[in-house]
Amino acid sequence: MAEQSPKLTRIGLAGLAVMGQNLALNIAEKGFPISVYNRTTSKVDETIERAKAEGNLPVFGFHDPESFVQSIQKPRVIIMLVKAGAPVDQTIKTLSAYMEKGDCIIDGGNEWYENTERREKAMAELGLLYLGMGVSGGEEGARNGPSMMPGGSIEAYKYIEDIVLKVAAQVPDSGPCVTYIGKGGSGNFVKMIHNGIEYGDMQLIAEAYDVLKSVGKLSNEELKKVFSEWNKGELQSFLIEITADIFRIKDDKGDGYLVDKVLDKTGMKGTGKWTVQQAAELSVAAPTIEASLDSRFLSGLKEERTEAAKVFKSGGFGDILTDQVVDKEKLIDDVRKALYASKICSYAQGMNLIRAKSVEKGWDLKLGELARIWKGGCIIRAIFLDRIKKAYDRNPDLANLLVDPEFATEIIERQSAWRRVVSLAINAGISTPGMSASLAYFDTYRRGRLPANLVQAQRDYFGAHTYERVDMPGSFHTEWFKLAKKIDN
Numbered sequence: 001m002a003e004q005s006p007k008l009t010r011i012g013l014a015g016l017a018v019m020g021q022n023l024a025l026n027i028a029e030k031g032f033p034i035s036v037y038n039r040t041t042s043k044v045d046e047t048i049e050r051a052k053a054e055g056n057l058p059v060f061g062f063h064d065p066e067s068f069v070q071s072i073q074k075p076r077v078i079i080m081l082v083k084a085g086a087p088v089d090q091t092i093k094t095l096s097a098y099m100e101k102g103d104c105i106i107d108g109g110n111e112w113y114e115n116t117e118r119r120e121k122a123m124a125e126l127g128l129l130y131l132g133m134g135v136s137g138g139e140e141g142a143r144n145g146p147s148m149m150p151g152g153s154i155e156a157y158k159y160i161e162d163i164v165l166k167v168a169a170q171v172p173d174s175g176p177c178v179t180y181i182g183k184g185g186s187g188n189f190v191k192m193i194h195n196g197i198e199y200g201d202m203q204l205i206a207e208a209y210d211v212l213k214s215v216g217k218l219s220n221e222e223l224k225k226v227f228s229e230w231n232k233g234e235l236q237s238f239l240i241e242i243t244a245d246i247f248r249i250k251d252d253k254g255d256g257y258l259v260d261k262v263l264d265k266t267g268m269k270g271t272g273k274w275t276v277q278q279a280a281e282l283s284v285a286a287p288t289i290e291a292s293l294d295s296r297f298l299s300g301l302k303e304e305r306t307e308a309a310k311v312f313k314s315g316g317f318g319d320i321l322t323d324q325v326v327d328k329e330k331l332i333d334d335v336r337k338a339l340y341a342s343k344i345c346s347y348a349q350g351m352n353l354i355r356a357k358s359v360e361k362g363w364d365l366k367l368g369e370l371a372r373i374w375k376g377g378c379i380i381r382a383i384f385l386d387r388i389k390k391a392y393d394r395n396p397d398l399a400n401l402l403v404d405p406e407f408a409t410e411i412i413e414r415q416s417a418w419r420r421v422v423s424l425a426i427n428a429g430i431s432t433p434g435m436s437a438s439l440a441y442f443d444t445y446r447r448g449r450l451p452a453n454l455v456q457a458q459r460d461y462f463g464a465h466t467y468e469r470v471d472m473p474g475s476f477h478t479e480w481f482k483l484a485k486k487i488d489n
Helices: 018-029 041-053 065-069 086-096 114-123 138-144 154-167 186-215 219-228 240-244 272-282 287-299 303-316 329-363 365-374 384-394 406-429 433-445 452-463 478-489
Strands: 009-014 033-038 061-064 077-080 104-107 129-136 148-153
Touching: 009 018, 009 065, 009 114, 009 148, 018 033, 018 041, 018 061, 018 138, 018 154, 033 041, 033 065, 041 384, 061 303, 065 086, 077 086, 077 154, 086 104, 086 114, 086 452, 114 129, 114 148, 114 303, 129 154, 129 186, 138 148, 148 154, 148 186, 148 365, 186 219, 186 240, 186 287, 186 329, 186 433, 219 240, 240 433, 272 287, 272 329, 287 384, 287 433, 303 433, 329 365, 329 384, 329 406, 329 433, 365 384, 365 433, 406 433, 452 478
Parallel strands: 009 033, 009 077, 033 061, 077 104, 104 129
Antiparallel strands: 129 148
């Protein structure tokens, strides 16, 4: 045992990687004595040291699971922050051996929502309560105030409500960035879609950077100014802010700026892939999020791309960027508008996915409330989420964010700039898959009639799949092949 608590603590936390340590210190700082445990005991001691150094916080460490569990007041509440999958099951097994009926386990990791539902059922059989709680905001958010998305047992949520309301990010005029999401795995599902939206946001920002740098020839110094400026307007957000910061950092191992030395291969942990798989399962179009995932896959083919560049260069495919003469100020303004319009599409897709799942599972999720708890603490926090909340406040049954009167007006005002940027990029040989996919999504959604009639006719021709007509009710099948043959004869 590392340190004995004088009396029982309010809550426990198991899993002391940086996120776990930071969340424990945050909880302690808000006045809740906390017990901590980690399988590798050195992490326990490290956390206790940090608690002393960061203001003698009421954090009590334990080297064995039994004394850890026994140190927490009943009904016991324990948050786990361990790797998704098997480690979660292992931790539950270790801790539940010493827990009693009415105690509660909370998984604070990025878990697949069906695993949470399976565990909630298994825990209920032991008389234990269970919550799957998405936590967003990275290491800094965990320490100073994250956005939290708890789902599962409402009774379990009531145990921790007083804690999470204080620990979550606090946003003036809209309150703590936490709410009870809903039943089952809804908290994990919402966090997963949050991460999918995050993939889209990051990709769109990268494309804005590429167009400004490759076509507009902006230096890192100029890019820093542009993104800092954008962070004062409708694009104000955590991701725009950190992007401006990245352009400021000089390389400490050589000349120039660090961003230019970073290898162009993007890693991923799986939540973006899960989001796209769910979009397919639910038959909900999410092309911006899908494009961002594809871009990560393609970025991973660094060696192949390097070879392809040589093949096309030697085949006469020169650098077509040099022919472009652009008005920098106009380009910057156009890219800002294109980024904003594309972003609306990405969030619209994410919200549609959440709604579709909510209907399928009977979760009754409140989209406006989700936008509210994402306004602070989390990675996608942005001023623009306030507009999304208001859109759903105006109309909780809004079919799509694009048709909210305010967002519709904003897209109409920006669509010319958006088209100019995508066309400019295409002509310059710069790929903008996220912006292009967003524009195609908008152009498809706003059209009363699509060429889908031809696709359905083809399906009926070769597979007798039937079709409906625009001028009369019913289901029809035509023997297209025989009719075409008759015409030939």
